[in-house]
Amino acid sequence: MLSRTATALRVAPRAGRLVLRGLATSAPMYENKRTPLYQLNVDRGAKMVPFAGYDMPLSYGDVGQVAAHNHVRTAAGLFDVSHMVQHIFTGAGAQAFLTSLCPTSLDKIPEHGSSLSVLLNEDGGIIDDLILTKLTADGSKWYTVTNAGRADEDKAHLSAKLDAWNKAHPDQAVTWEILEGWGLVALQGPRAAEALAKLTDADLTALKFGQSVYADVGKDKVRCHIARGGYTGEDGFEISMPPDASVSITEQILAIPDVWPIGLGARDSLRLEAGMCLYGHDLDESVSPIEGALAWLVGKDRRAAADFPGASRILAELKDGPKRRRVGFEVPGAPAREGAKVFDEAGNEIGVITSGIPSPTLGTNIAMGYVKNGQHKKGTPVQIEIRKKLRPATVRPMPFVPPKYYK
Incomplete structure (x- = not known):
């Protein structure tokens, strides 16, 4: 999802994606599904919008996107991701x-x-x-x-x-x-571990980034799957909950003072600062892992065996370089939005923006997109077409905000 301000967002359905079009004024063209936490979200003042075939919370009450974003960076926020x-x-x-x-x-x-x-x-x-x-x-x-x-x-x-x-x-x-009907929430932020420790006897200090455990959670000691990780670059957990306990456990987490419910608006700005992709925007079926800056997913032994789908293309790109590469941009002035064209200094078109926001943490505009191989190196000056004008920008490495994973 691309974001402008907390009050100028409209999320419209497009192949299960989030698309900005201005202020929300119309209902979705189809009936959306609801997560197990739908009513809880509504009761907490969520502005519900269509996303990926579901009614999902964009924001809660009068809390703006920037405030919600900053709360996750400084305390803890809880996301309903039960649509996954x-x-x-x-x-x-x-x-x-x-x-x-x-x-x-x-x-x-x-x-x-x-x-x-x-x-x-x-x-x-x-x-x-x-x-x-x-x-x-x-x-x-x-x-x-x-x-x-x-x-x-x-x-x-x-x-x-x-x-x-x-x-x-x-x-x-x-x-x-x-797992139909199961709840899934993401508790993210520097106080996430402190908050979750109030509700489980699991040894969270022994649980490092990328590790998981089954443990009892909440006053009723419900067995849940707890995975340390997330989509924000902050420390945090994703908690998978049985259908009959999802609402109760979520309410107990939200009862902890440091924890705010956070919607899709802040989720998008957090993940882009963390340099993470949103499928349908930054990745699709035409993009290889090498083009998508995900070469690290291709194991060394798998490269030697060449035993995975599309191996001939991927191995060739590893050897000779892909035609395009996913990179980050710093964009002074006006923010670059999805679809904006990228040019080199001579005015030759070299790529396209796939995600872009004003970064609440950095106080500048950031973006992600693809450029021709050779134009992807750190510090490369480029121009981005924004509001029919070519504006200067610079290729920069991602993540934009250093991750704070617990390792």
């Missing part, structure tokens, strides 16, 4: 099956460890980005979270691949469960 699709893959071949879909070395992930990865099409393009968590030491059970806006595409892809796998590997059959 939660999966469980189980069986002797679960690890091998998932390995066949992505370029990541899943055998290197320890028990209860997690990794970002990507589902690849046969051309090496990114079908979706996802989080994979190994729940058993032998890799026979995995917890996976994918994007709501890609739910139909992901389900079709996974279903076809799983059917083929089980037919070809009857001795390594895999079962697949989608």
